[in-house]
Amino acid sequence: MEEKRTEQAILQTKSLTKYFRTPRGLLHAVDHVDLSIPANKTLGVVGESGCGKSTLGRTILKLIEPTEGEIIYKGANIEKYTPAQMREMRRKMQIIFQDPYASLNPRKTVKDLIADPLKVYQVPKAERNRIVSEIMATVGLAERFAQSYPHELDGGRRQRIGIARSLVLQPEFIVCDEPVSALDVSIQAQILNLLMDLQESHGLTYLFITHDLSVVRHISDEIMVMYLGVVVERAPSRELFSNPLHPYTKELIRAIPIPDLKPEHRLVHSIRGEVSDPIEPPARCRFAPRCNHCTEACMNRQPVLKDMGNEHYVACALYGD
Ligand SMILES: Nc1ncnc2c1ncn2[C@@H]1O[C@H](COP(=O)(O)OP(=O)(O)OP(=O)(O)O)[C@@H](O)[C@H]1O
Numbered sequence: 001m002e003e004k005r006t007e008q009a010i011l012q013t014k015s016l017t018k019y020f021r022t023p024r025g026l027l028h029a030v031d032h033v034d035l036s037i038p039a040n041k042t043l044g045v046v047g048e049s050g051c052g053k054s055t056l057g058r059t060i061l062k063l064i065e066p067t068e069g070e071i072i073y074k075g076a077n078i079e080k081y082t083p084a085q086m087r088e089m090r091r092k093m094q095i096i097f098q099d100p101y102a103s104l105n106p107r108k109t110v111k112d113l114i115a116d117p118l119k120v121y122q123v124p125k126a127e128r129n130r131i132v133s134e135i136m137a138t139v140g141l142a143e144r145f146a147q148s149y150p151h152e153l154d155g156g157r158r159q160r161i162g163i164a165r166s167l168v169l170q171p172e173f174i175v176c177d178e179p180v181s182a183l184d185v186s187i188q189a190q191i192l193n194l195l196m197d198l199q200e201s202h203g204l205t206y207l208f209i210t211h212d213l214s215v216v217r218h219i220s221d222e223i224m225v226m227y228l229g230v231v232v233e234r235a236p237s238r239e240l241f242s243n244p245l246h247p248y249t250k251e252l253i254r255a256i257p258i259p260d261l262k263p264e265h266r267l268v269h270s271i272r273g274e275v276s277d278p279i280e281p282p283a284r285c286r287f288a289p290r291c292n293h294c295t296e297a298c299m300n301r302q303p304v305l306k307d308m309g310n311e312h313y314v315a316c317a318l319y320g321d
């Protein structure tokens with residue numbers, strides 16, 4: 001099974017690891033993560049704040065240097081690429097941020113913001129204008145906003161600028177880092193639909209990061225659940241929702257609010273305990289302090305991912321070691 005996935009993968013990581021040095025010790029933000037994403041597919045990455053989602057996305061793009069491990073893009077190990085080689089790769093590998101407002105220069109017009117990446121790659125002006133108009137139409141930004149500034153637009157339109165900027169260089173792979181988390185629920189659906197349409201029309205592959213499982217449910221082909229730097233479960237989206245195995249994944253699913261219910265009927269459920277910092281983590285299951293099923297077996301080491309069939313993998317002593 002793994003063999004087949006490897007062949008088709010556009011992006012793969014092997015034991016990808018990022019530790020940050022902090023005054024309190026080494027912080028294990030991303031700890032030996034293996035993943036593979038086939039072309040034109042979406043891998044959703046889910047987990048609470050601080051579990052290492054953004055660090056994983058940024059390390060894959062080499063915006064942050066990995067501590068260890070491999071990043072394989074279309075068969076080439078880009079972990080060893082020089083800055084010059086990475087410059088070419090970055091055309092193919094883009095990122096969309098959570099807060100488009102913070103990542104957009106407030107003094108530039110929509111048109112200039114979208115043209116920026118083209119300028120970096122020295123695309124001639126006439127060509128730039130043509131591409132910008134085309135991309136604005138593609139992401140649903142009316143031509144009349146070309147001379148507007150980001151603060152004059154609502155959150156949904158600002159995120160469309162972010163998406164347009166990531167698209168102008170005709171990438172193949174995009175890290176979407178919480179692209180809808182800052183938006184109202186009604187606008188979230190529009191942006192998710194746009195991303196799904198673009199995937200289809202432009203043949204894009206996504207790593208889609210979110211803390212909100214309900215957001216990745218429809219957009220992801222496969223979902224990976226992270227807890228304090230490690231992957232605790234991975235499965236095709238439908239399988240994960242119908243048959244969650246890890247106690248943490250079950251809690252995440254229980255915590256999804258049911259929108260159809262009246263507020264007074266909603267069962268507000270939050271996961272007990274708090275996430276700690278993964279600084280010099282002890283050799284035990286990282287979820288153990290919050291887990292209702294924790295036994296002696298969980299206190300000796302972090303379990304590795306076990307193949308449960310149906311492309312479903314789980315790292316939990318409940319399912320054997
Ligand atoms: N530059 C840095 N130096 C030190 N620690 C860092 C750095 N960047 C991130 N971290 C730490 O690494 C861990 C993972 O952070 P990261 O931002 O990847 O989490 P996240 O899952 O994206 O969280 P959120 O949902 O809040 O965006 C956190 O404990 C964070 O404090």
Ligand SMILES: [Mg+2]
Pocket residue numbers: 053054055
């Ligand atoms: Mg983040």
